[in-house]
Amino acid sequence: xxxxxxxxxxxxxxxxxxxxxxxxxxxxxxxxxxxxxxxxxxxxxxxxxxxxxxxxxxxxxxxxxxxxxxxxxxxxxxxxxxxxxxxxxxxxxxxxxxxxxxxxxxxxxxxxxxxxxxxxxxxxxxxxxxxxxxxxxxxxxxxxxxxxxxxxxxxxxxxxxxxxxxxxxxxxxxxxxxxxxxxxxxxxxxxxxxxxxxxxxxxxxxxxxxxxxxxxxxxxxxxxxxxxxxxxxxxxxxxxxxxxxxxxxxxxxxxxxxxxxxxxxxxxxxxxxxxxxxxxxxxxxxxxxxxxxxxxxxxxxxxxxxxxxxxxxxxxxxxxxxxxxxxxxxxxxxxxxxxxxxxxx
Amino acid sequence: xxxxxxxxxxxxxxxxxxxxxxxxxxxxxxxxxxxxxxxxxxxxxxxxxxxxxxxxxxxxxxxxxxxxxxxxxxxxxxxxxxxxxxxxxxxxxxxxxxxxxxxxxxxxxxxxxxxxxxxxxxxxxxxxxxxxxxxxxxxxxxxxxxxxxxxxxxxxxxxxxxxxxxxxxxxxxxxxxxxxxxxxxxxxxxxxxxxxxxxxxxxxxxxxxxxxxxxxxxxxxxxxxxxxxx
Numbered sequence: 001x002x003x004x005x006x007x008x009x010x011x012x013x014x015x016x017x018x019x020x021x022x023x024x025x026x027x028x029x030x031x032x033x034x035x036x037x038x039x040x041x042x043x044x045x046x047x048x049x050x051x052x053x054x055x056x057x058x059x060x061x062x063x064x065x066x067x068x069x070x071x072x073x074x075x076x077x078x079x080x081x082x083x084x085x086x087x088x089x090x091x092x093x094x095x096x097x098x099x100x101x102x103x104x105x106x107x108x109x110x111x112x113x114x115x116x117x118x119x120x121x122x123x124x125x126x127x128x129x130x131x132x133x134x135x136x137x138x139x140x141x142x143x144x145x146x147x148x149x150x151x152x153x154x155x156x157x158x159x160x161x162x163x164x165x166x167x168x169x170x171x172x173x174x175x176x177x178x179x180x181x182x183x184x185x186x187x188x189x190x191x192x193x194x195x196x197x198x199x200x201x202x203x204x205x206x207x208x209x210x211x212x213x214x215x216x217x218x219x220x221x222x223x224x225x226x227x228x229x230x231x232x233x234x235x236x237x238x239x240x241x242x243x244x245x246x247x248x249x250x251x252x253x254x255x256x257x258x259x260x261x262x263x264x265x266x267x268x269x270x271x272x273x274x275x276x277x278x279x280x281x282x283x284x285x286x287x288x289x290x291x292x293x294x295x296x297x298x299x300x301x302x303x304x305x306x307x308x309x310x311x312x313x314x315x316x317x318x319x320x321x322x323x324x325x326x327x328x329x330x331x332x333x334x335x336x337x338x339x340x341x342x343x344x345x
Numbered sequence: 346x347x348x349x350x351x352x353x354x355x356x357x358x359x360x361x362x363x364x365x366x367x368x369x370x371x372x373x374x375x376x377x378x379x380x381x382x383x384x385x386x387x388x389x390x391x392x393x394x395x396x397x398x399x400x401x402x403x404x405x406x407x408x409x410x411x412x413x414x415x416x417x418x419x420x421x422x423x424x425x426x427x428x429x430x431x432x433x434x435x436x437x438x439x440x441x442x443x444x445x446x447x448x449x450x451x452x453x454x455x456x457x458x459x460x461x462x463x464x465x466x467x468x469x470x471x472x473x474x475x476x477x478x479x480x481x482x483x484x485x486x487x488x489x490x491x492x493x494x495x496x497x498x499x500x501x502x503x504x505x506x507x508x509x510x511x512x513x514x515x516x517x518x519x520x521x522x523x524x525x526x527x528x529x530x531x532x533x534x535x536x537x538x539x540x541x542x543x544x545x546x547x548x549x550x551x552x553x554x555x556x557x558x559x560x561x562x563x564x565x566x567x568x569x570x571x572x573x574x575x
Contacts, residue, residue, distance in 0.1 A: 086481070094498075
Protein backbone atom coordinates (compact mmCIF):
# COMPACT_ATOMS: atom_id res chain seq x y z
CA UNK A 1 0.00 0.00 0.00
CA UNK A 2 2.83 2.41 -0.71
CA UNK A 3 1.70 5.37 -2.74
CA UNK A 4 4.27 7.97 -1.77
CA UNK A 5 1.78 9.93 0.34
CA UNK A 6 1.83 9.46 4.11
CA UNK A 7 -0.81 6.97 5.26
CA UNK A 8 -4.20 8.30 6.34
CA UNK A 9 -4.36 5.56 8.98
CA UNK A 10 -1.50 3.86 10.74
CA UNK A 11 -2.38 1.19 13.25
CA UNK A 12 0.05 -0.02 15.86
CA UNK A 13 -0.47 -3.02 18.14
CA UNK A 14 -4.20 -2.44 18.21
CA UNK A 15 -6.23 -4.74 20.46
CA UNK A 16 -9.88 -4.77 21.40
CA UNK A 17 -11.28 -6.96 24.15
CA UNK A 18 -14.92 -7.49 25.04
CA UNK A 19 -15.62 -9.09 28.40
CA UNK A 20 -12.10 -10.55 28.61
CA UNK A 21 -12.28 -12.04 25.10
CA UNK A 22 -9.98 -10.68 22.42
CA UNK A 23 -12.11 -9.58 19.50
CA UNK A 24 -9.38 -8.01 17.40
CA UNK A 25 -5.61 -7.81 17.15
CA UNK A 26 -3.82 -5.79 14.48
CA UNK A 27 -0.03 -5.63 14.95
CA UNK A 28 0.64 -3.03 12.24
CA UNK A 29 -1.30 -1.73 9.26
CA UNK A 30 -1.27 1.31 7.04
CA UNK A 31 -3.91 2.66 4.72
CA UNK A 32 -3.03 5.08 1.93
CA UNK A 33 -5.25 8.11 1.40
CA UNK A 34 -7.81 7.57 -1.34
CA UNK A 35 -7.49 3.79 -1.16
CA UNK A 36 -10.46 1.43 -1.33
CA UNK A 37 -9.93 -1.36 1.16
CA UNK A 38 -12.28 -4.33 1.41
CA UNK A 39 -12.64 -6.34 4.60
CA UNK A 40 -13.82 -9.91 4.19
CA UNK A 41 -14.35 -12.61 6.73
CA UNK A 42 -17.08 -14.58 8.47
CA UNK A 43 -19.46 -13.07 11.02
CA UNK A 44 -17.69 -12.43 14.30
CA UNK A 45 -14.27 -12.20 12.66
CA UNK A 46 -13.73 -8.62 13.85
CA UNK A 47 -14.73 -6.57 10.77
CA UNK A 48 -17.25 -4.39 12.57
CA UNK A 49 -14.92 -3.95 15.52
CA UNK A 50 -12.12 -2.76 13.22
CA UNK A 51 -14.52 -0.33 11.52
CA UNK A 52 -15.73 1.09 14.84
CA UNK A 53 -12.14 1.58 15.96
CA UNK A 54 -11.12 3.24 12.69
CA UNK A 55 -14.27 5.39 12.91
CA UNK A 56 -13.19 6.46 16.44
CA UNK A 57 -16.56 5.31 17.75
CA UNK A 58 -14.97 3.29 20.53
CA UNK A 59 -11.65 3.28 22.32
CA UNK A 60 -9.31 0.34 21.81
CA UNK A 61 -8.28 -1.74 24.82
CA UNK A 62 -4.68 -1.05 23.81
CA UNK A 63 -2.65 0.17 20.87
CA UNK A 64 -2.77 3.30 18.76
CA UNK A 65 -4.47 4.59 15.65
CA UNK A 66 -2.72 7.47 13.91
CA UNK A 67 -4.87 9.61 11.66
CA UNK A 68 -2.82 11.59 9.14
CA UNK A 69 0.31 11.14 11.20
CA UNK A 70 -1.13 12.00 14.63
CA UNK A 71 -2.66 9.82 17.30
CA UNK A 72 -6.42 10.29 17.44
CA UNK A 73 -9.14 9.20 19.86
CA UNK A 74 -12.96 9.34 20.03
CA UNK A 75 -14.41 12.90 20.16
CA UNK A 76 -11.14 14.32 18.80
CA UNK A 77 -12.21 17.54 17.03
CA UNK A 78 -9.69 16.75 14.28
CA UNK A 79 -11.52 13.63 13.16
CA UNK A 80 -15.13 14.60 13.92
CA UNK A 81 -17.09 14.70 10.67
CA UNK A 82 -13.87 13.94 8.70
CA UNK A 83 -14.10 10.23 9.43
CA UNK A 84 -17.58 8.76 9.28
CA UNK A 85 -19.00 5.27 9.66
CA UNK A 86 -22.09 3.84 8.02
CA UNK A 87 -23.09 1.01 10.37
CA UNK A 88 -24.70 -2.19 9.16
CA UNK A 89 -28.12 -1.28 10.54
CA UNK A 90 -28.09 2.48 10.22
CA UNK A 91 -30.30 4.39 12.57
CA UNK A 92 -32.46 7.14 11.15
CA UNK A 93 -33.41 9.77 13.67
CA UNK A 94 -37.08 10.47 14.30
CA UNK A 95 -37.22 13.40 11.92
CA UNK A 96 -37.57 14.06 8.20
CA UNK A 97 -35.20 12.73 5.55
CA UNK A 98 -33.87 16.27 5.05
CA UNK A 99 -33.16 16.74 8.77
CA UNK A 100 -31.48 13.33 8.95
CA UNK A 101 -29.13 14.21 6.11
CA UNK A 102 -28.57 17.77 7.40
CA UNK A 103 -27.80 16.63 10.97
CA UNK A 104 -24.03 16.34 10.55
CA UNK A 105 -23.75 19.61 8.61
CA UNK A 106 -25.70 21.44 11.33
CA UNK A 107 -23.45 20.02 14.06
CA UNK A 108 -20.48 21.45 12.25
CA UNK A 109 -22.16 24.86 12.00
CA UNK A 110 -24.29 24.96 8.87
CA UNK A 111 -22.90 26.94 6.00
CA UNK A 112 -25.12 28.91 3.65
CA UNK A 113 -25.05 26.05 1.16
CA UNK A 114 -26.40 23.39 3.54
CA UNK A 115 -29.68 22.95 1.64
CA UNK A 116 -27.82 22.40 -1.63
CA UNK A 117 -25.46 19.98 0.07
CA UNK A 118 -28.33 17.92 1.42
CA UNK A 119 -29.99 17.88 -1.99
CA UNK A 120 -26.72 16.94 -3.69
CA UNK A 121 -26.16 14.11 -1.22
CA UNK A 122 -29.68 12.77 -1.75
CA UNK A 123 -29.29 12.96 -5.51
CA UNK A 124 -25.94 11.13 -5.25
CA UNK A 125 -27.66 8.11 -3.72
CA UNK A 126 -30.43 8.24 -6.32
CA UNK A 127 -33.18 9.77 -4.17
CA UNK A 128 -34.92 12.74 -5.79
CA UNK A 129 -34.81 15.58 -3.20
CA UNK A 130 -38.22 16.92 -4.27
CA UNK A 131 -39.77 13.55 -3.59
CA UNK A 132 -37.85 12.44 -0.50
CA UNK A 133 -36.55 15.45 1.47
CA UNK A 134 -39.80 16.11 3.37
CA UNK A 135 -40.66 12.46 4.01
CA UNK A 136 -40.66 11.31 7.62
CA UNK A 137 -38.15 8.64 8.59
CA UNK A 138 -40.79 5.94 8.85
CA UNK A 139 -42.05 6.32 5.28
CA UNK A 140 -38.99 4.71 3.68
CA UNK A 141 -38.19 1.20 2.47
CA UNK A 142 -35.13 -0.62 3.85
CA UNK A 143 -33.06 0.24 0.79
CA UNK A 144 -34.14 3.89 0.84
CA UNK A 145 -33.34 4.16 4.56
CA UNK A 146 -29.86 2.78 3.91
CA UNK A 147 -29.36 5.30 1.11
CA UNK A 148 -30.56 8.20 3.31
CA UNK A 149 -28.06 7.09 5.95
CA UNK A 150 -25.31 7.09 3.33
CA UNK A 151 -26.43 10.52 2.08
CA UNK A 152 -26.07 11.84 5.65
CA UNK A 153 -22.42 10.74 5.56
CA UNK A 154 -21.79 12.00 2.04
CA UNK A 155 -23.17 15.44 2.95
CA UNK A 156 -20.12 15.79 5.22
CA UNK A 157 -17.78 15.29 2.22
CA UNK A 158 -15.70 13.04 4.49
CA UNK A 159 -12.04 12.17 4.14
CA UNK A 160 -12.75 8.61 5.24
CA UNK A 161 -15.97 6.69 4.71
CA UNK A 162 -16.22 3.40 6.57
CA UNK A 163 -19.07 1.12 5.55
CA UNK A 164 -20.20 -2.01 7.35
CA UNK A 165 -22.02 -4.37 4.99
CA UNK A 166 -23.60 -1.45 3.10
CA UNK A 167 -25.38 -3.66 0.61
CA UNK A 168 -26.15 -6.71 2.74
CA UNK A 169 -29.87 -6.16 3.19
CA UNK A 170 -30.89 -4.02 0.24
CA UNK A 171 -32.19 -4.77 -3.24
CA UNK A 172 -29.96 -4.80 -6.33
CA UNK A 173 -30.84 -1.24 -7.37
CA UNK A 174 -30.09 0.22 -3.94
CA UNK A 175 -26.86 -1.79 -3.80
CA UNK A 176 -25.74 -0.37 -7.13
CA UNK A 177 -26.68 3.21 -6.11
CA UNK A 178 -24.73 2.84 -2.85
CA UNK A 179 -21.71 1.46 -4.67
CA UNK A 180 -21.75 4.25 -7.24
CA UNK A 181 -22.25 7.01 -4.64
CA UNK A 182 -19.31 5.75 -2.56
CA UNK A 183 -17.04 5.54 -5.59
CA UNK A 184 -18.12 9.03 -6.69
CA UNK A 185 -17.06 10.33 -3.25
CA UNK A 186 -13.62 8.80 -3.83
CA UNK A 187 -13.37 10.36 -7.27
CA UNK A 188 -14.67 13.79 -6.20
CA UNK A 189 -13.06 14.35 -2.82
CA UNK A 190 -10.41 11.61 -2.70
CA UNK A 191 -12.36 9.93 0.11
CA UNK A 192 -10.69 6.81 1.48
CA UNK A 193 -13.21 3.95 1.47
CA UNK A 194 -13.05 1.01 3.83
CA UNK A 195 -15.80 -1.51 3.27
CA UNK A 196 -16.69 -4.69 5.13
CA UNK A 197 -18.72 -6.85 2.82
CA UNK A 198 -19.62 -10.32 1.70
CA UNK A 199 -20.47 -8.84 -1.67
CA UNK A 200 -17.97 -10.11 -4.22
CA UNK A 201 -18.60 -7.31 -6.64
CA UNK A 202 -17.33 -4.92 -3.93
CA UNK A 203 -14.40 -6.99 -2.86
CA UNK A 204 -13.01 -8.15 -6.16
CA UNK A 205 -14.18 -5.57 -8.68
CA UNK A 206 -13.89 -2.32 -6.75
CA UNK A 207 -11.33 -2.63 -3.95
CA UNK A 208 -7.63 -1.84 -4.34
CA UNK A 209 -6.86 -4.25 -1.54
CA UNK A 210 -8.80 -6.90 0.31
CA UNK A 211 -7.98 -7.78 3.87
CA UNK A 212 -9.12 -11.07 5.22
CA UNK A 213 -10.21 -11.20 8.86
CA UNK A 214 -10.57 -14.38 10.80
CA UNK A 215 -11.04 -14.82 14.55
CA UNK A 216 -9.94 -11.26 15.23
CA UNK A 217 -6.77 -11.44 13.15
CA UNK A 218 -6.23 -9.31 10.06
CA UNK A 219 -4.46 -10.79 7.05
CA UNK A 220 -3.65 -7.96 4.65
CA UNK A 221 -3.46 -8.73 0.94
CA UNK A 222 -4.39 -12.02 -0.68
CA UNK A 223 -7.30 -14.36 -0.20
CA UNK A 224 -7.18 -17.36 2.05
CA UNK A 225 -9.24 -20.32 3.16
CA UNK A 226 -9.60 -20.90 6.87
CA UNK A 227 -9.86 -24.33 8.44
CA UNK A 228 -11.46 -24.12 11.89
CA UNK A 229 -10.50 -26.69 14.55
CA UNK A 230 -10.67 -28.98 16.43
CA UNK A 231 -7.83 -31.11 15.10
CA UNK A 232 -6.66 -34.58 16.11
CA UNK A 233 -3.39 -36.51 15.84
CA UNK A 234 -2.78 -38.20 12.47
CA UNK A 235 0.56 -39.93 12.81
CA UNK A 236 3.85 -38.21 13.40
CA UNK A 237 4.05 -34.46 12.87
CA UNK A 238 0.57 -34.23 11.35
CA UNK A 239 -2.89 -33.32 12.49
CA UNK A 240 -6.17 -34.00 10.79
CA UNK A 241 -9.75 -32.83 10.89
CA UNK A 242 -12.78 -34.71 9.63
CA UNK A 243 -15.19 -32.78 7.40
CA UNK A 244 -18.95 -33.29 7.43
CA UNK A 245 -18.80 -35.40 4.24
CA UNK A 246 -16.22 -37.80 5.70
CA UNK A 247 -13.12 -36.41 3.93
CA UNK A 248 -10.04 -35.40 5.97
CA UNK A 249 -8.05 -32.18 6.07
CA UNK A 250 -4.38 -32.70 6.89
CA UNK A 251 -2.11 -30.08 8.42
CA UNK A 252 1.34 -30.05 10.00
CA UNK A 253 1.08 -30.49 13.78
CA UNK A 254 0.55 -27.16 15.57
CA UNK A 255 0.43 -26.17 19.22
CA UNK A 256 -3.28 -25.79 19.93
CA UNK A 257 -5.64 -28.47 18.55
CA UNK A 258 -8.61 -26.06 18.78
CA UNK A 259 -6.86 -23.32 16.78
CA UNK A 260 -7.89 -22.46 13.24
CA UNK A 261 -5.46 -22.91 10.34
CA UNK A 262 -5.35 -21.32 6.92
CA UNK A 263 -3.95 -21.79 3.45
CA UNK A 264 -3.37 -19.10 0.86
CA UNK A 265 -5.63 -19.31 -2.15
CA UNK A 266 -2.75 -19.55 -4.61
CA UNK A 267 -1.61 -22.76 -2.93
CA UNK A 268 -4.80 -24.61 -3.80
CA UNK A 269 -4.75 -26.54 -7.12
CA UNK A 270 -8.06 -27.17 -8.82
CA UNK A 271 -8.52 -29.92 -11.40
CA UNK A 272 -11.31 -31.91 -12.99
CA UNK A 273 -9.41 -35.19 -12.56
CA UNK A 274 -7.84 -36.23 -9.23
CA UNK A 275 -4.12 -35.52 -8.97
CA UNK A 276 -1.99 -38.20 -7.31
CA UNK A 277 1.20 -36.60 -6.12
CA UNK A 278 3.00 -38.09 -3.15
CA UNK A 279 2.03 -36.55 0.16
CA UNK A 280 -0.49 -34.05 -1.19
CA UNK A 281 -4.04 -33.95 0.06
CA UNK A 282 -6.79 -34.41 -2.51
CA UNK A 283 -10.36 -33.41 -1.68
CA UNK A 284 -13.47 -33.70 -3.79
CA UNK A 285 -15.91 -30.80 -3.89
CA UNK A 286 -18.30 -28.77 -6.00
CA UNK A 287 -17.64 -25.45 -7.74
CA UNK A 288 -19.93 -22.88 -6.12
CA UNK A 289 -19.16 -19.61 -7.90
CA UNK A 290 -16.60 -17.55 -9.75
CA UNK A 291 -15.73 -13.85 -9.87
CA UNK A 292 -13.20 -11.77 -11.75
CA UNK A 293 -10.64 -9.82 -9.73
CA UNK A 294 -10.63 -6.75 -11.92
CA UNK A 295 -7.26 -5.34 -10.86
CA UNK A 296 -5.31 -8.60 -11.43
CA UNK A 297 -7.39 -10.21 -14.16
CA UNK A 298 -7.48 -13.46 -12.18
CA UNK A 299 -10.58 -15.36 -11.18
CA UNK A 300 -11.72 -16.28 -7.67
CA UNK A 301 -13.40 -19.67 -7.50
CA UNK A 302 -15.12 -21.00 -4.42
CA UNK A 303 -15.48 -24.72 -3.89
CA UNK A 304 -17.78 -26.35 -1.35
CA UNK A 305 -16.31 -29.35 0.46
CA UNK A 306 -18.31 -30.71 3.37
CA UNK A 307 -19.12 -27.69 5.56
CA UNK A 308 -16.15 -25.69 4.23
CA UNK A 309 -15.99 -23.15 1.45
CA UNK A 310 -12.51 -23.00 -0.10
CA UNK A 311 -11.39 -19.97 -2.05
CA UNK A 312 -8.92 -20.48 -4.90
CA UNK A 313 -7.45 -17.93 -7.29
CA UNK A 314 -6.87 -19.11 -10.87
CA UNK A 315 -5.71 -17.67 -14.16
CA UNK A 316 -8.69 -17.32 -16.51
CA UNK A 317 -7.07 -19.69 -19.04
CA UNK A 318 -6.82 -22.47 -16.43
CA UNK A 319 -10.51 -22.03 -15.82
CA UNK A 320 -11.24 -22.21 -19.54
CA UNK A 321 -8.98 -25.19 -20.18
CA UNK A 322 -10.34 -27.18 -17.28
CA UNK A 323 -13.92 -26.15 -18.06
CA UNK A 324 -15.06 -25.46 -14.53
CA UNK A 325 -18.55 -24.10 -14.03
CA UNK A 326 -20.66 -23.73 -10.89
CA UNK A 327 -22.17 -27.10 -10.04
CA UNK A 328 -19.26 -29.09 -11.50
CA UNK A 329 -17.48 -31.70 -9.42
CA UNK A 330 -13.88 -30.63 -8.77
CA UNK A 331 -10.72 -31.90 -7.07
CA UNK A 332 -8.76 -29.61 -4.77
CA UNK A 333 -5.15 -30.54 -4.11
CA UNK A 334 -2.77 -28.97 -1.60
CA UNK A 335 0.45 -29.72 0.21
CA UNK A 336 -0.02 -30.02 4.00
CA UNK A 337 3.12 -27.96 4.63
CA UNK A 338 1.41 -24.98 3.00
CA UNK A 339 -1.12 -24.88 5.84
CA UNK A 340 -0.26 -22.28 8.52
CA UNK A 341 -1.63 -21.77 12.01
CA UNK A 342 -3.33 -18.70 13.38
CA UNK A 343 -1.73 -17.66 16.60
CA UNK A 344 -4.74 -17.01 18.79
CA UNK A 345 -2.80 -16.31 21.98
CA UNK B 346 -73.41 9.33 48.53
CA UNK B 347 -75.29 12.40 47.39
CA UNK B 348 -72.21 14.49 48.07
CA UNK B 349 -70.57 13.11 44.90
CA UNK B 350 -73.28 14.60 42.72
CA UNK B 351 -73.33 17.78 44.85
CA UNK B 352 -69.58 17.96 44.44
CA UNK B 353 -69.83 17.72 40.68
CA UNK B 354 -72.39 20.55 40.53
CA UNK B 355 -70.36 22.64 42.96
CA UNK B 356 -67.15 22.09 40.93
CA UNK B 357 -68.82 23.64 37.91
CA UNK B 358 -70.15 26.55 39.99
CA UNK B 359 -66.69 27.20 41.51
CA UNK B 360 -65.04 27.27 38.10
CA UNK B 361 -67.74 29.20 36.26
CA UNK B 362 -68.17 31.81 38.98
CA UNK B 363 -64.41 32.34 39.22
CA UNK B 364 -64.45 31.65 42.97
CA UNK B 365 -61.37 33.61 44.21
CA UNK B 366 -60.46 31.13 46.94
CA UNK B 367 -60.51 28.23 44.49
CA UNK B 368 -58.48 30.17 41.94
CA UNK B 369 -55.93 31.10 44.60
CA UNK B 370 -55.49 27.37 45.37
CA UNK B 371 -55.25 26.55 41.65
CA UNK B 372 -52.59 29.24 41.22
CA UNK B 373 -50.62 27.96 44.22
CA UNK B 374 -50.80 24.41 42.92
CA UNK B 375 -49.71 25.33 39.40
CA UNK B 376 -46.95 27.64 40.62
CA UNK B 377 -45.33 25.20 43.04
CA UNK B 378 -45.68 22.12 40.85
CA UNK B 379 -44.43 23.91 37.72
CA UNK B 380 -41.43 25.36 39.55
CA UNK B 381 -40.72 21.92 41.02
CA UNK B 382 -40.94 20.32 37.58
CA UNK B 383 -38.60 22.89 36.03
CA UNK B 384 -35.96 22.21 38.68
CA UNK B 385 -36.34 18.43 38.58
CA UNK B 386 -36.15 18.37 34.76
CA UNK B 387 -33.02 20.54 34.63
CA UNK B 388 -31.31 18.35 37.23
CA UNK B 389 -32.96 15.07 36.33
CA UNK B 390 -32.56 14.85 32.54
CA UNK B 391 -28.72 14.89 32.47
CA UNK B 392 -28.62 12.50 35.44
CA UNK B 393 -31.11 10.18 33.73
CA UNK B 394 -29.11 10.29 30.50
CA UNK B 395 -25.91 9.52 32.37
CA UNK B 396 -27.51 6.61 34.21
CA UNK B 397 -29.13 5.17 31.09
CA UNK B 398 -26.32 5.75 28.61
CA UNK B 399 -23.19 4.67 30.44
CA UNK B 400 -22.21 1.28 31.70
CA UNK B 401 -20.20 1.35 34.87
CA UNK B 402 -19.48 -0.72 37.93
CA UNK B 403 -22.34 -0.38 40.43
CA UNK B 404 -24.88 0.81 37.85
CA UNK B 405 -27.32 -1.90 38.82
CA UNK B 406 -27.13 -0.94 42.50
CA UNK B 407 -27.59 2.73 41.65
CA UNK B 408 -30.63 1.91 39.52
CA UNK B 409 -32.13 0.03 42.46
CA UNK B 410 -31.59 3.06 44.72
CA UNK B 411 -33.22 5.42 42.18
CA UNK B 412 -36.10 3.01 41.65
CA UNK B 413 -36.61 2.82 45.42
CA UNK B 414 -36.79 6.61 45.56
CA UNK B 415 -39.78 6.39 43.21
CA UNK B 416 -41.80 5.40 46.25
CA UNK B 417 -40.40 8.15 48.43
CA UNK B 418 -43.14 8.96 51.00
CA UNK B 419 -44.23 12.57 50.64
CA UNK B 420 -44.47 13.03 54.39
CA UNK B 421 -40.84 11.94 54.74
CA UNK B 422 -39.76 14.51 52.14
CA UNK B 423 -41.95 17.08 53.91
CA UNK B 424 -40.35 16.24 57.24
CA UNK B 425 -36.78 16.47 55.95
CA UNK B 426 -37.36 19.69 54.00
CA UNK B 427 -39.15 21.14 57.04
CA UNK B 428 -36.17 20.24 59.22
CA UNK B 429 -33.79 21.95 56.80
CA UNK B 430 -35.74 25.16 56.20
CA UNK B 431 -37.35 25.70 59.60
CA UNK B 432 -35.93 28.59 61.61
CA UNK B 433 -33.49 26.30 63.49
CA UNK B 434 -32.55 24.34 60.36
CA UNK B 435 -29.33 24.82 58.35
CA UNK B 436 -31.23 26.65 55.58
CA UNK B 437 -33.55 28.51 57.96
CA UNK B 438 -32.22 31.90 56.95
CA UNK B 439 -33.53 31.54 53.45
CA UNK B 440 -37.06 32.05 54.79
CA UNK B 441 -38.57 29.27 52.69
CA UNK B 442 -40.81 27.78 55.36
CA UNK B 443 -44.54 28.29 54.67
CA UNK B 444 -43.87 29.69 51.20
CA UNK B 445 -44.59 28.37 47.71
CA UNK B 446 -40.85 28.14 46.84
CA UNK B 447 -40.46 26.01 49.95
CA UNK B 448 -43.18 23.64 48.69
CA UNK B 449 -41.51 23.63 45.27
CA UNK B 450 -38.18 22.52 46.80
CA UNK B 451 -39.86 19.55 48.45
CA UNK B 452 -41.83 18.67 45.33
CA UNK B 453 -38.68 18.88 43.18
CA UNK B 454 -37.07 16.31 45.48
CA UNK B 455 -40.16 14.15 45.00
CA UNK B 456 -40.15 14.49 41.20
CA UNK B 457 -36.40 14.13 40.63
CA UNK B 458 -36.17 10.32 40.98
CA UNK B 459 -39.19 9.92 38.69
CA UNK B 460 -37.52 12.04 36.01
CA UNK B 461 -34.16 10.28 36.45
CA UNK B 462 -35.55 6.72 36.44
CA UNK B 463 -37.90 7.17 33.50
CA UNK B 464 -35.33 9.15 31.46
CA UNK B 465 -32.74 6.44 32.12
CA UNK B 466 -35.24 3.80 30.95
CA UNK B 467 -36.08 5.82 27.84
CA UNK B 468 -32.39 6.32 27.00
CA UNK B 469 -31.56 2.67 27.72
CA UNK B 470 -34.30 1.51 25.38
CA UNK B 471 -32.91 3.57 22.47
CA UNK B 472 -31.30 1.61 19.68
CA UNK B 473 -27.58 1.03 20.28
CA UNK B 474 -27.06 2.26 16.74
CA UNK B 475 -28.25 5.76 17.71
CA UNK B 476 -25.07 6.51 19.61
CA UNK B 477 -22.91 5.13 16.77
CA UNK B 478 -24.89 7.20 14.26
CA UNK B 479 -24.63 10.45 16.21
CA UNK B 480 -20.93 10.01 16.80
CA UNK B 481 -20.21 8.99 13.24
CA UNK B 482 -21.94 12.17 12.08
CA UNK B 483 -19.62 14.24 14.26
CA UNK B 484 -21.51 14.82 17.53
CA UNK B 485 -19.41 15.90 20.50
CA UNK B 486 -20.35 14.86 24.04
CA UNK B 487 -22.86 17.69 24.58
CA UNK B 488 -24.50 17.17 21.19
CA UNK B 489 -24.65 13.43 21.91
CA UNK B 490 -26.57 14.13 25.15
CA UNK B 491 -28.97 16.63 23.58
CA UNK B 492 -29.66 14.58 20.45
CA UNK B 493 -30.18 11.38 22.45
CA UNK B 494 -32.65 13.13 24.77
CA UNK B 495 -34.42 14.55 21.73
CA UNK B 496 -34.65 11.08 20.16
CA UNK B 497 -36.03 9.74 23.45
CA UNK B 498 -38.44 12.68 23.73
CA UNK B 499 -41.63 10.61 23.86
CA UNK B 500 -40.32 8.53 26.74
CA UNK B 501 -39.11 11.70 28.45
CA UNK B 502 -42.47 13.38 27.93
CA UNK B 503 -44.04 10.39 29.66
CA UNK B 504 -41.52 10.87 32.48
CA UNK B 505 -42.54 14.52 32.75
CA UNK B 506 -46.25 13.72 32.80
CA UNK B 507 -45.79 11.05 35.45
CA UNK B 508 -43.67 13.31 37.64
CA UNK B 509 -46.07 16.22 37.17
CA UNK B 510 -48.97 14.04 38.22
CA UNK B 511 -47.14 12.93 41.35
CA UNK B 512 -46.14 16.46 42.28
CA UNK B 513 -49.51 18.09 41.61
CA UNK B 514 -51.47 15.57 43.63
CA UNK B 515 -49.23 15.21 46.68
CA UNK B 516 -50.48 16.56 49.96
CA UNK B 517 -47.77 15.71 52.53
CA UNK B 518 -45.15 18.23 51.45
CA UNK B 519 -47.64 21.00 50.71
CA UNK B 520 -49.20 20.58 54.13
CA UNK B 521 -45.97 20.28 56.19
CA UNK B 522 -43.76 22.75 54.34
CA UNK B 523 -46.48 25.11 53.08
CA UNK B 524 -48.66 25.17 56.15
CA UNK B 525 -51.97 25.44 54.22
CA UNK B 526 -52.16 29.25 54.59
CA UNK B 527 -55.27 30.66 52.94
CA UNK B 528 -54.55 32.97 49.97
CA UNK B 529 -50.84 32.04 50.16
CA UNK B 530 -49.78 28.41 50.36
CA UNK B 531 -53.13 26.67 50.26
CA UNK B 532 -52.96 24.30 47.29
CA UNK B 533 -55.76 22.21 45.82
CA UNK B 534 -54.75 19.13 47.80
CA UNK B 535 -54.38 20.88 51.15
CA UNK B 536 -57.71 22.62 50.52
CA UNK B 537 -59.37 19.24 49.91
CA UNK B 538 -57.85 17.86 53.12
CA UNK B 539 -59.15 20.86 55.04
CA UNK B 540 -62.67 20.67 53.58
CA UNK B 541 -62.81 16.95 54.38
CA UNK B 542 -61.76 17.67 57.97
CA UNK B 543 -64.52 20.26 58.20
CA UNK B 544 -67.02 17.66 56.96
CA UNK B 545 -67.55 19.62 53.72
CA UNK B 546 -67.38 16.55 51.53
CA UNK B 547 -69.09 18.15 48.54
CA UNK B 548 -66.60 21.05 48.45
CA UNK B 549 -63.76 18.53 48.78
CA UNK B 550 -65.07 16.51 45.87
CA UNK B 551 -65.54 19.70 43.85
CA UNK B 552 -61.94 20.72 44.43
CA UNK B 553 -60.84 17.16 43.59
CA UNK B 554 -62.70 17.34 40.30
CA UNK B 555 -61.10 20.71 39.53
CA UNK B 556 -57.69 19.15 40.20
CA UNK B 557 -58.56 16.31 37.85
CA UNK B 558 -59.61 18.84 35.23
CA UNK B 559 -56.23 20.60 35.53
CA UNK B 560 -54.45 17.25 35.12
CA UNK B 561 -56.59 16.60 32.07
CA UNK B 562 -55.71 20.02 30.60
CA UNK B 563 -51.99 19.39 31.21
CA UNK B 564 -52.19 16.02 29.46
CA UNK B 565 -54.14 17.41 26.52
CA UNK B 566 -51.56 20.13 25.98
CA UNK B 567 -48.72 17.61 26.27
CA UNK B 568 -50.31 15.28 23.75
CA UNK B 569 -50.72 18.30 21.45
CA UNK B 570 -47.02 19.02 21.98
CA UNK B 571 -46.24 15.38 21.22
CA UNK B 572 -47.95 15.66 17.84
CA UNK B 573 -46.07 18.87 17.11
CA UNK B 574 -42.61 17.38 17.75
CA UNK B 575 -43.11 14.23 15.72
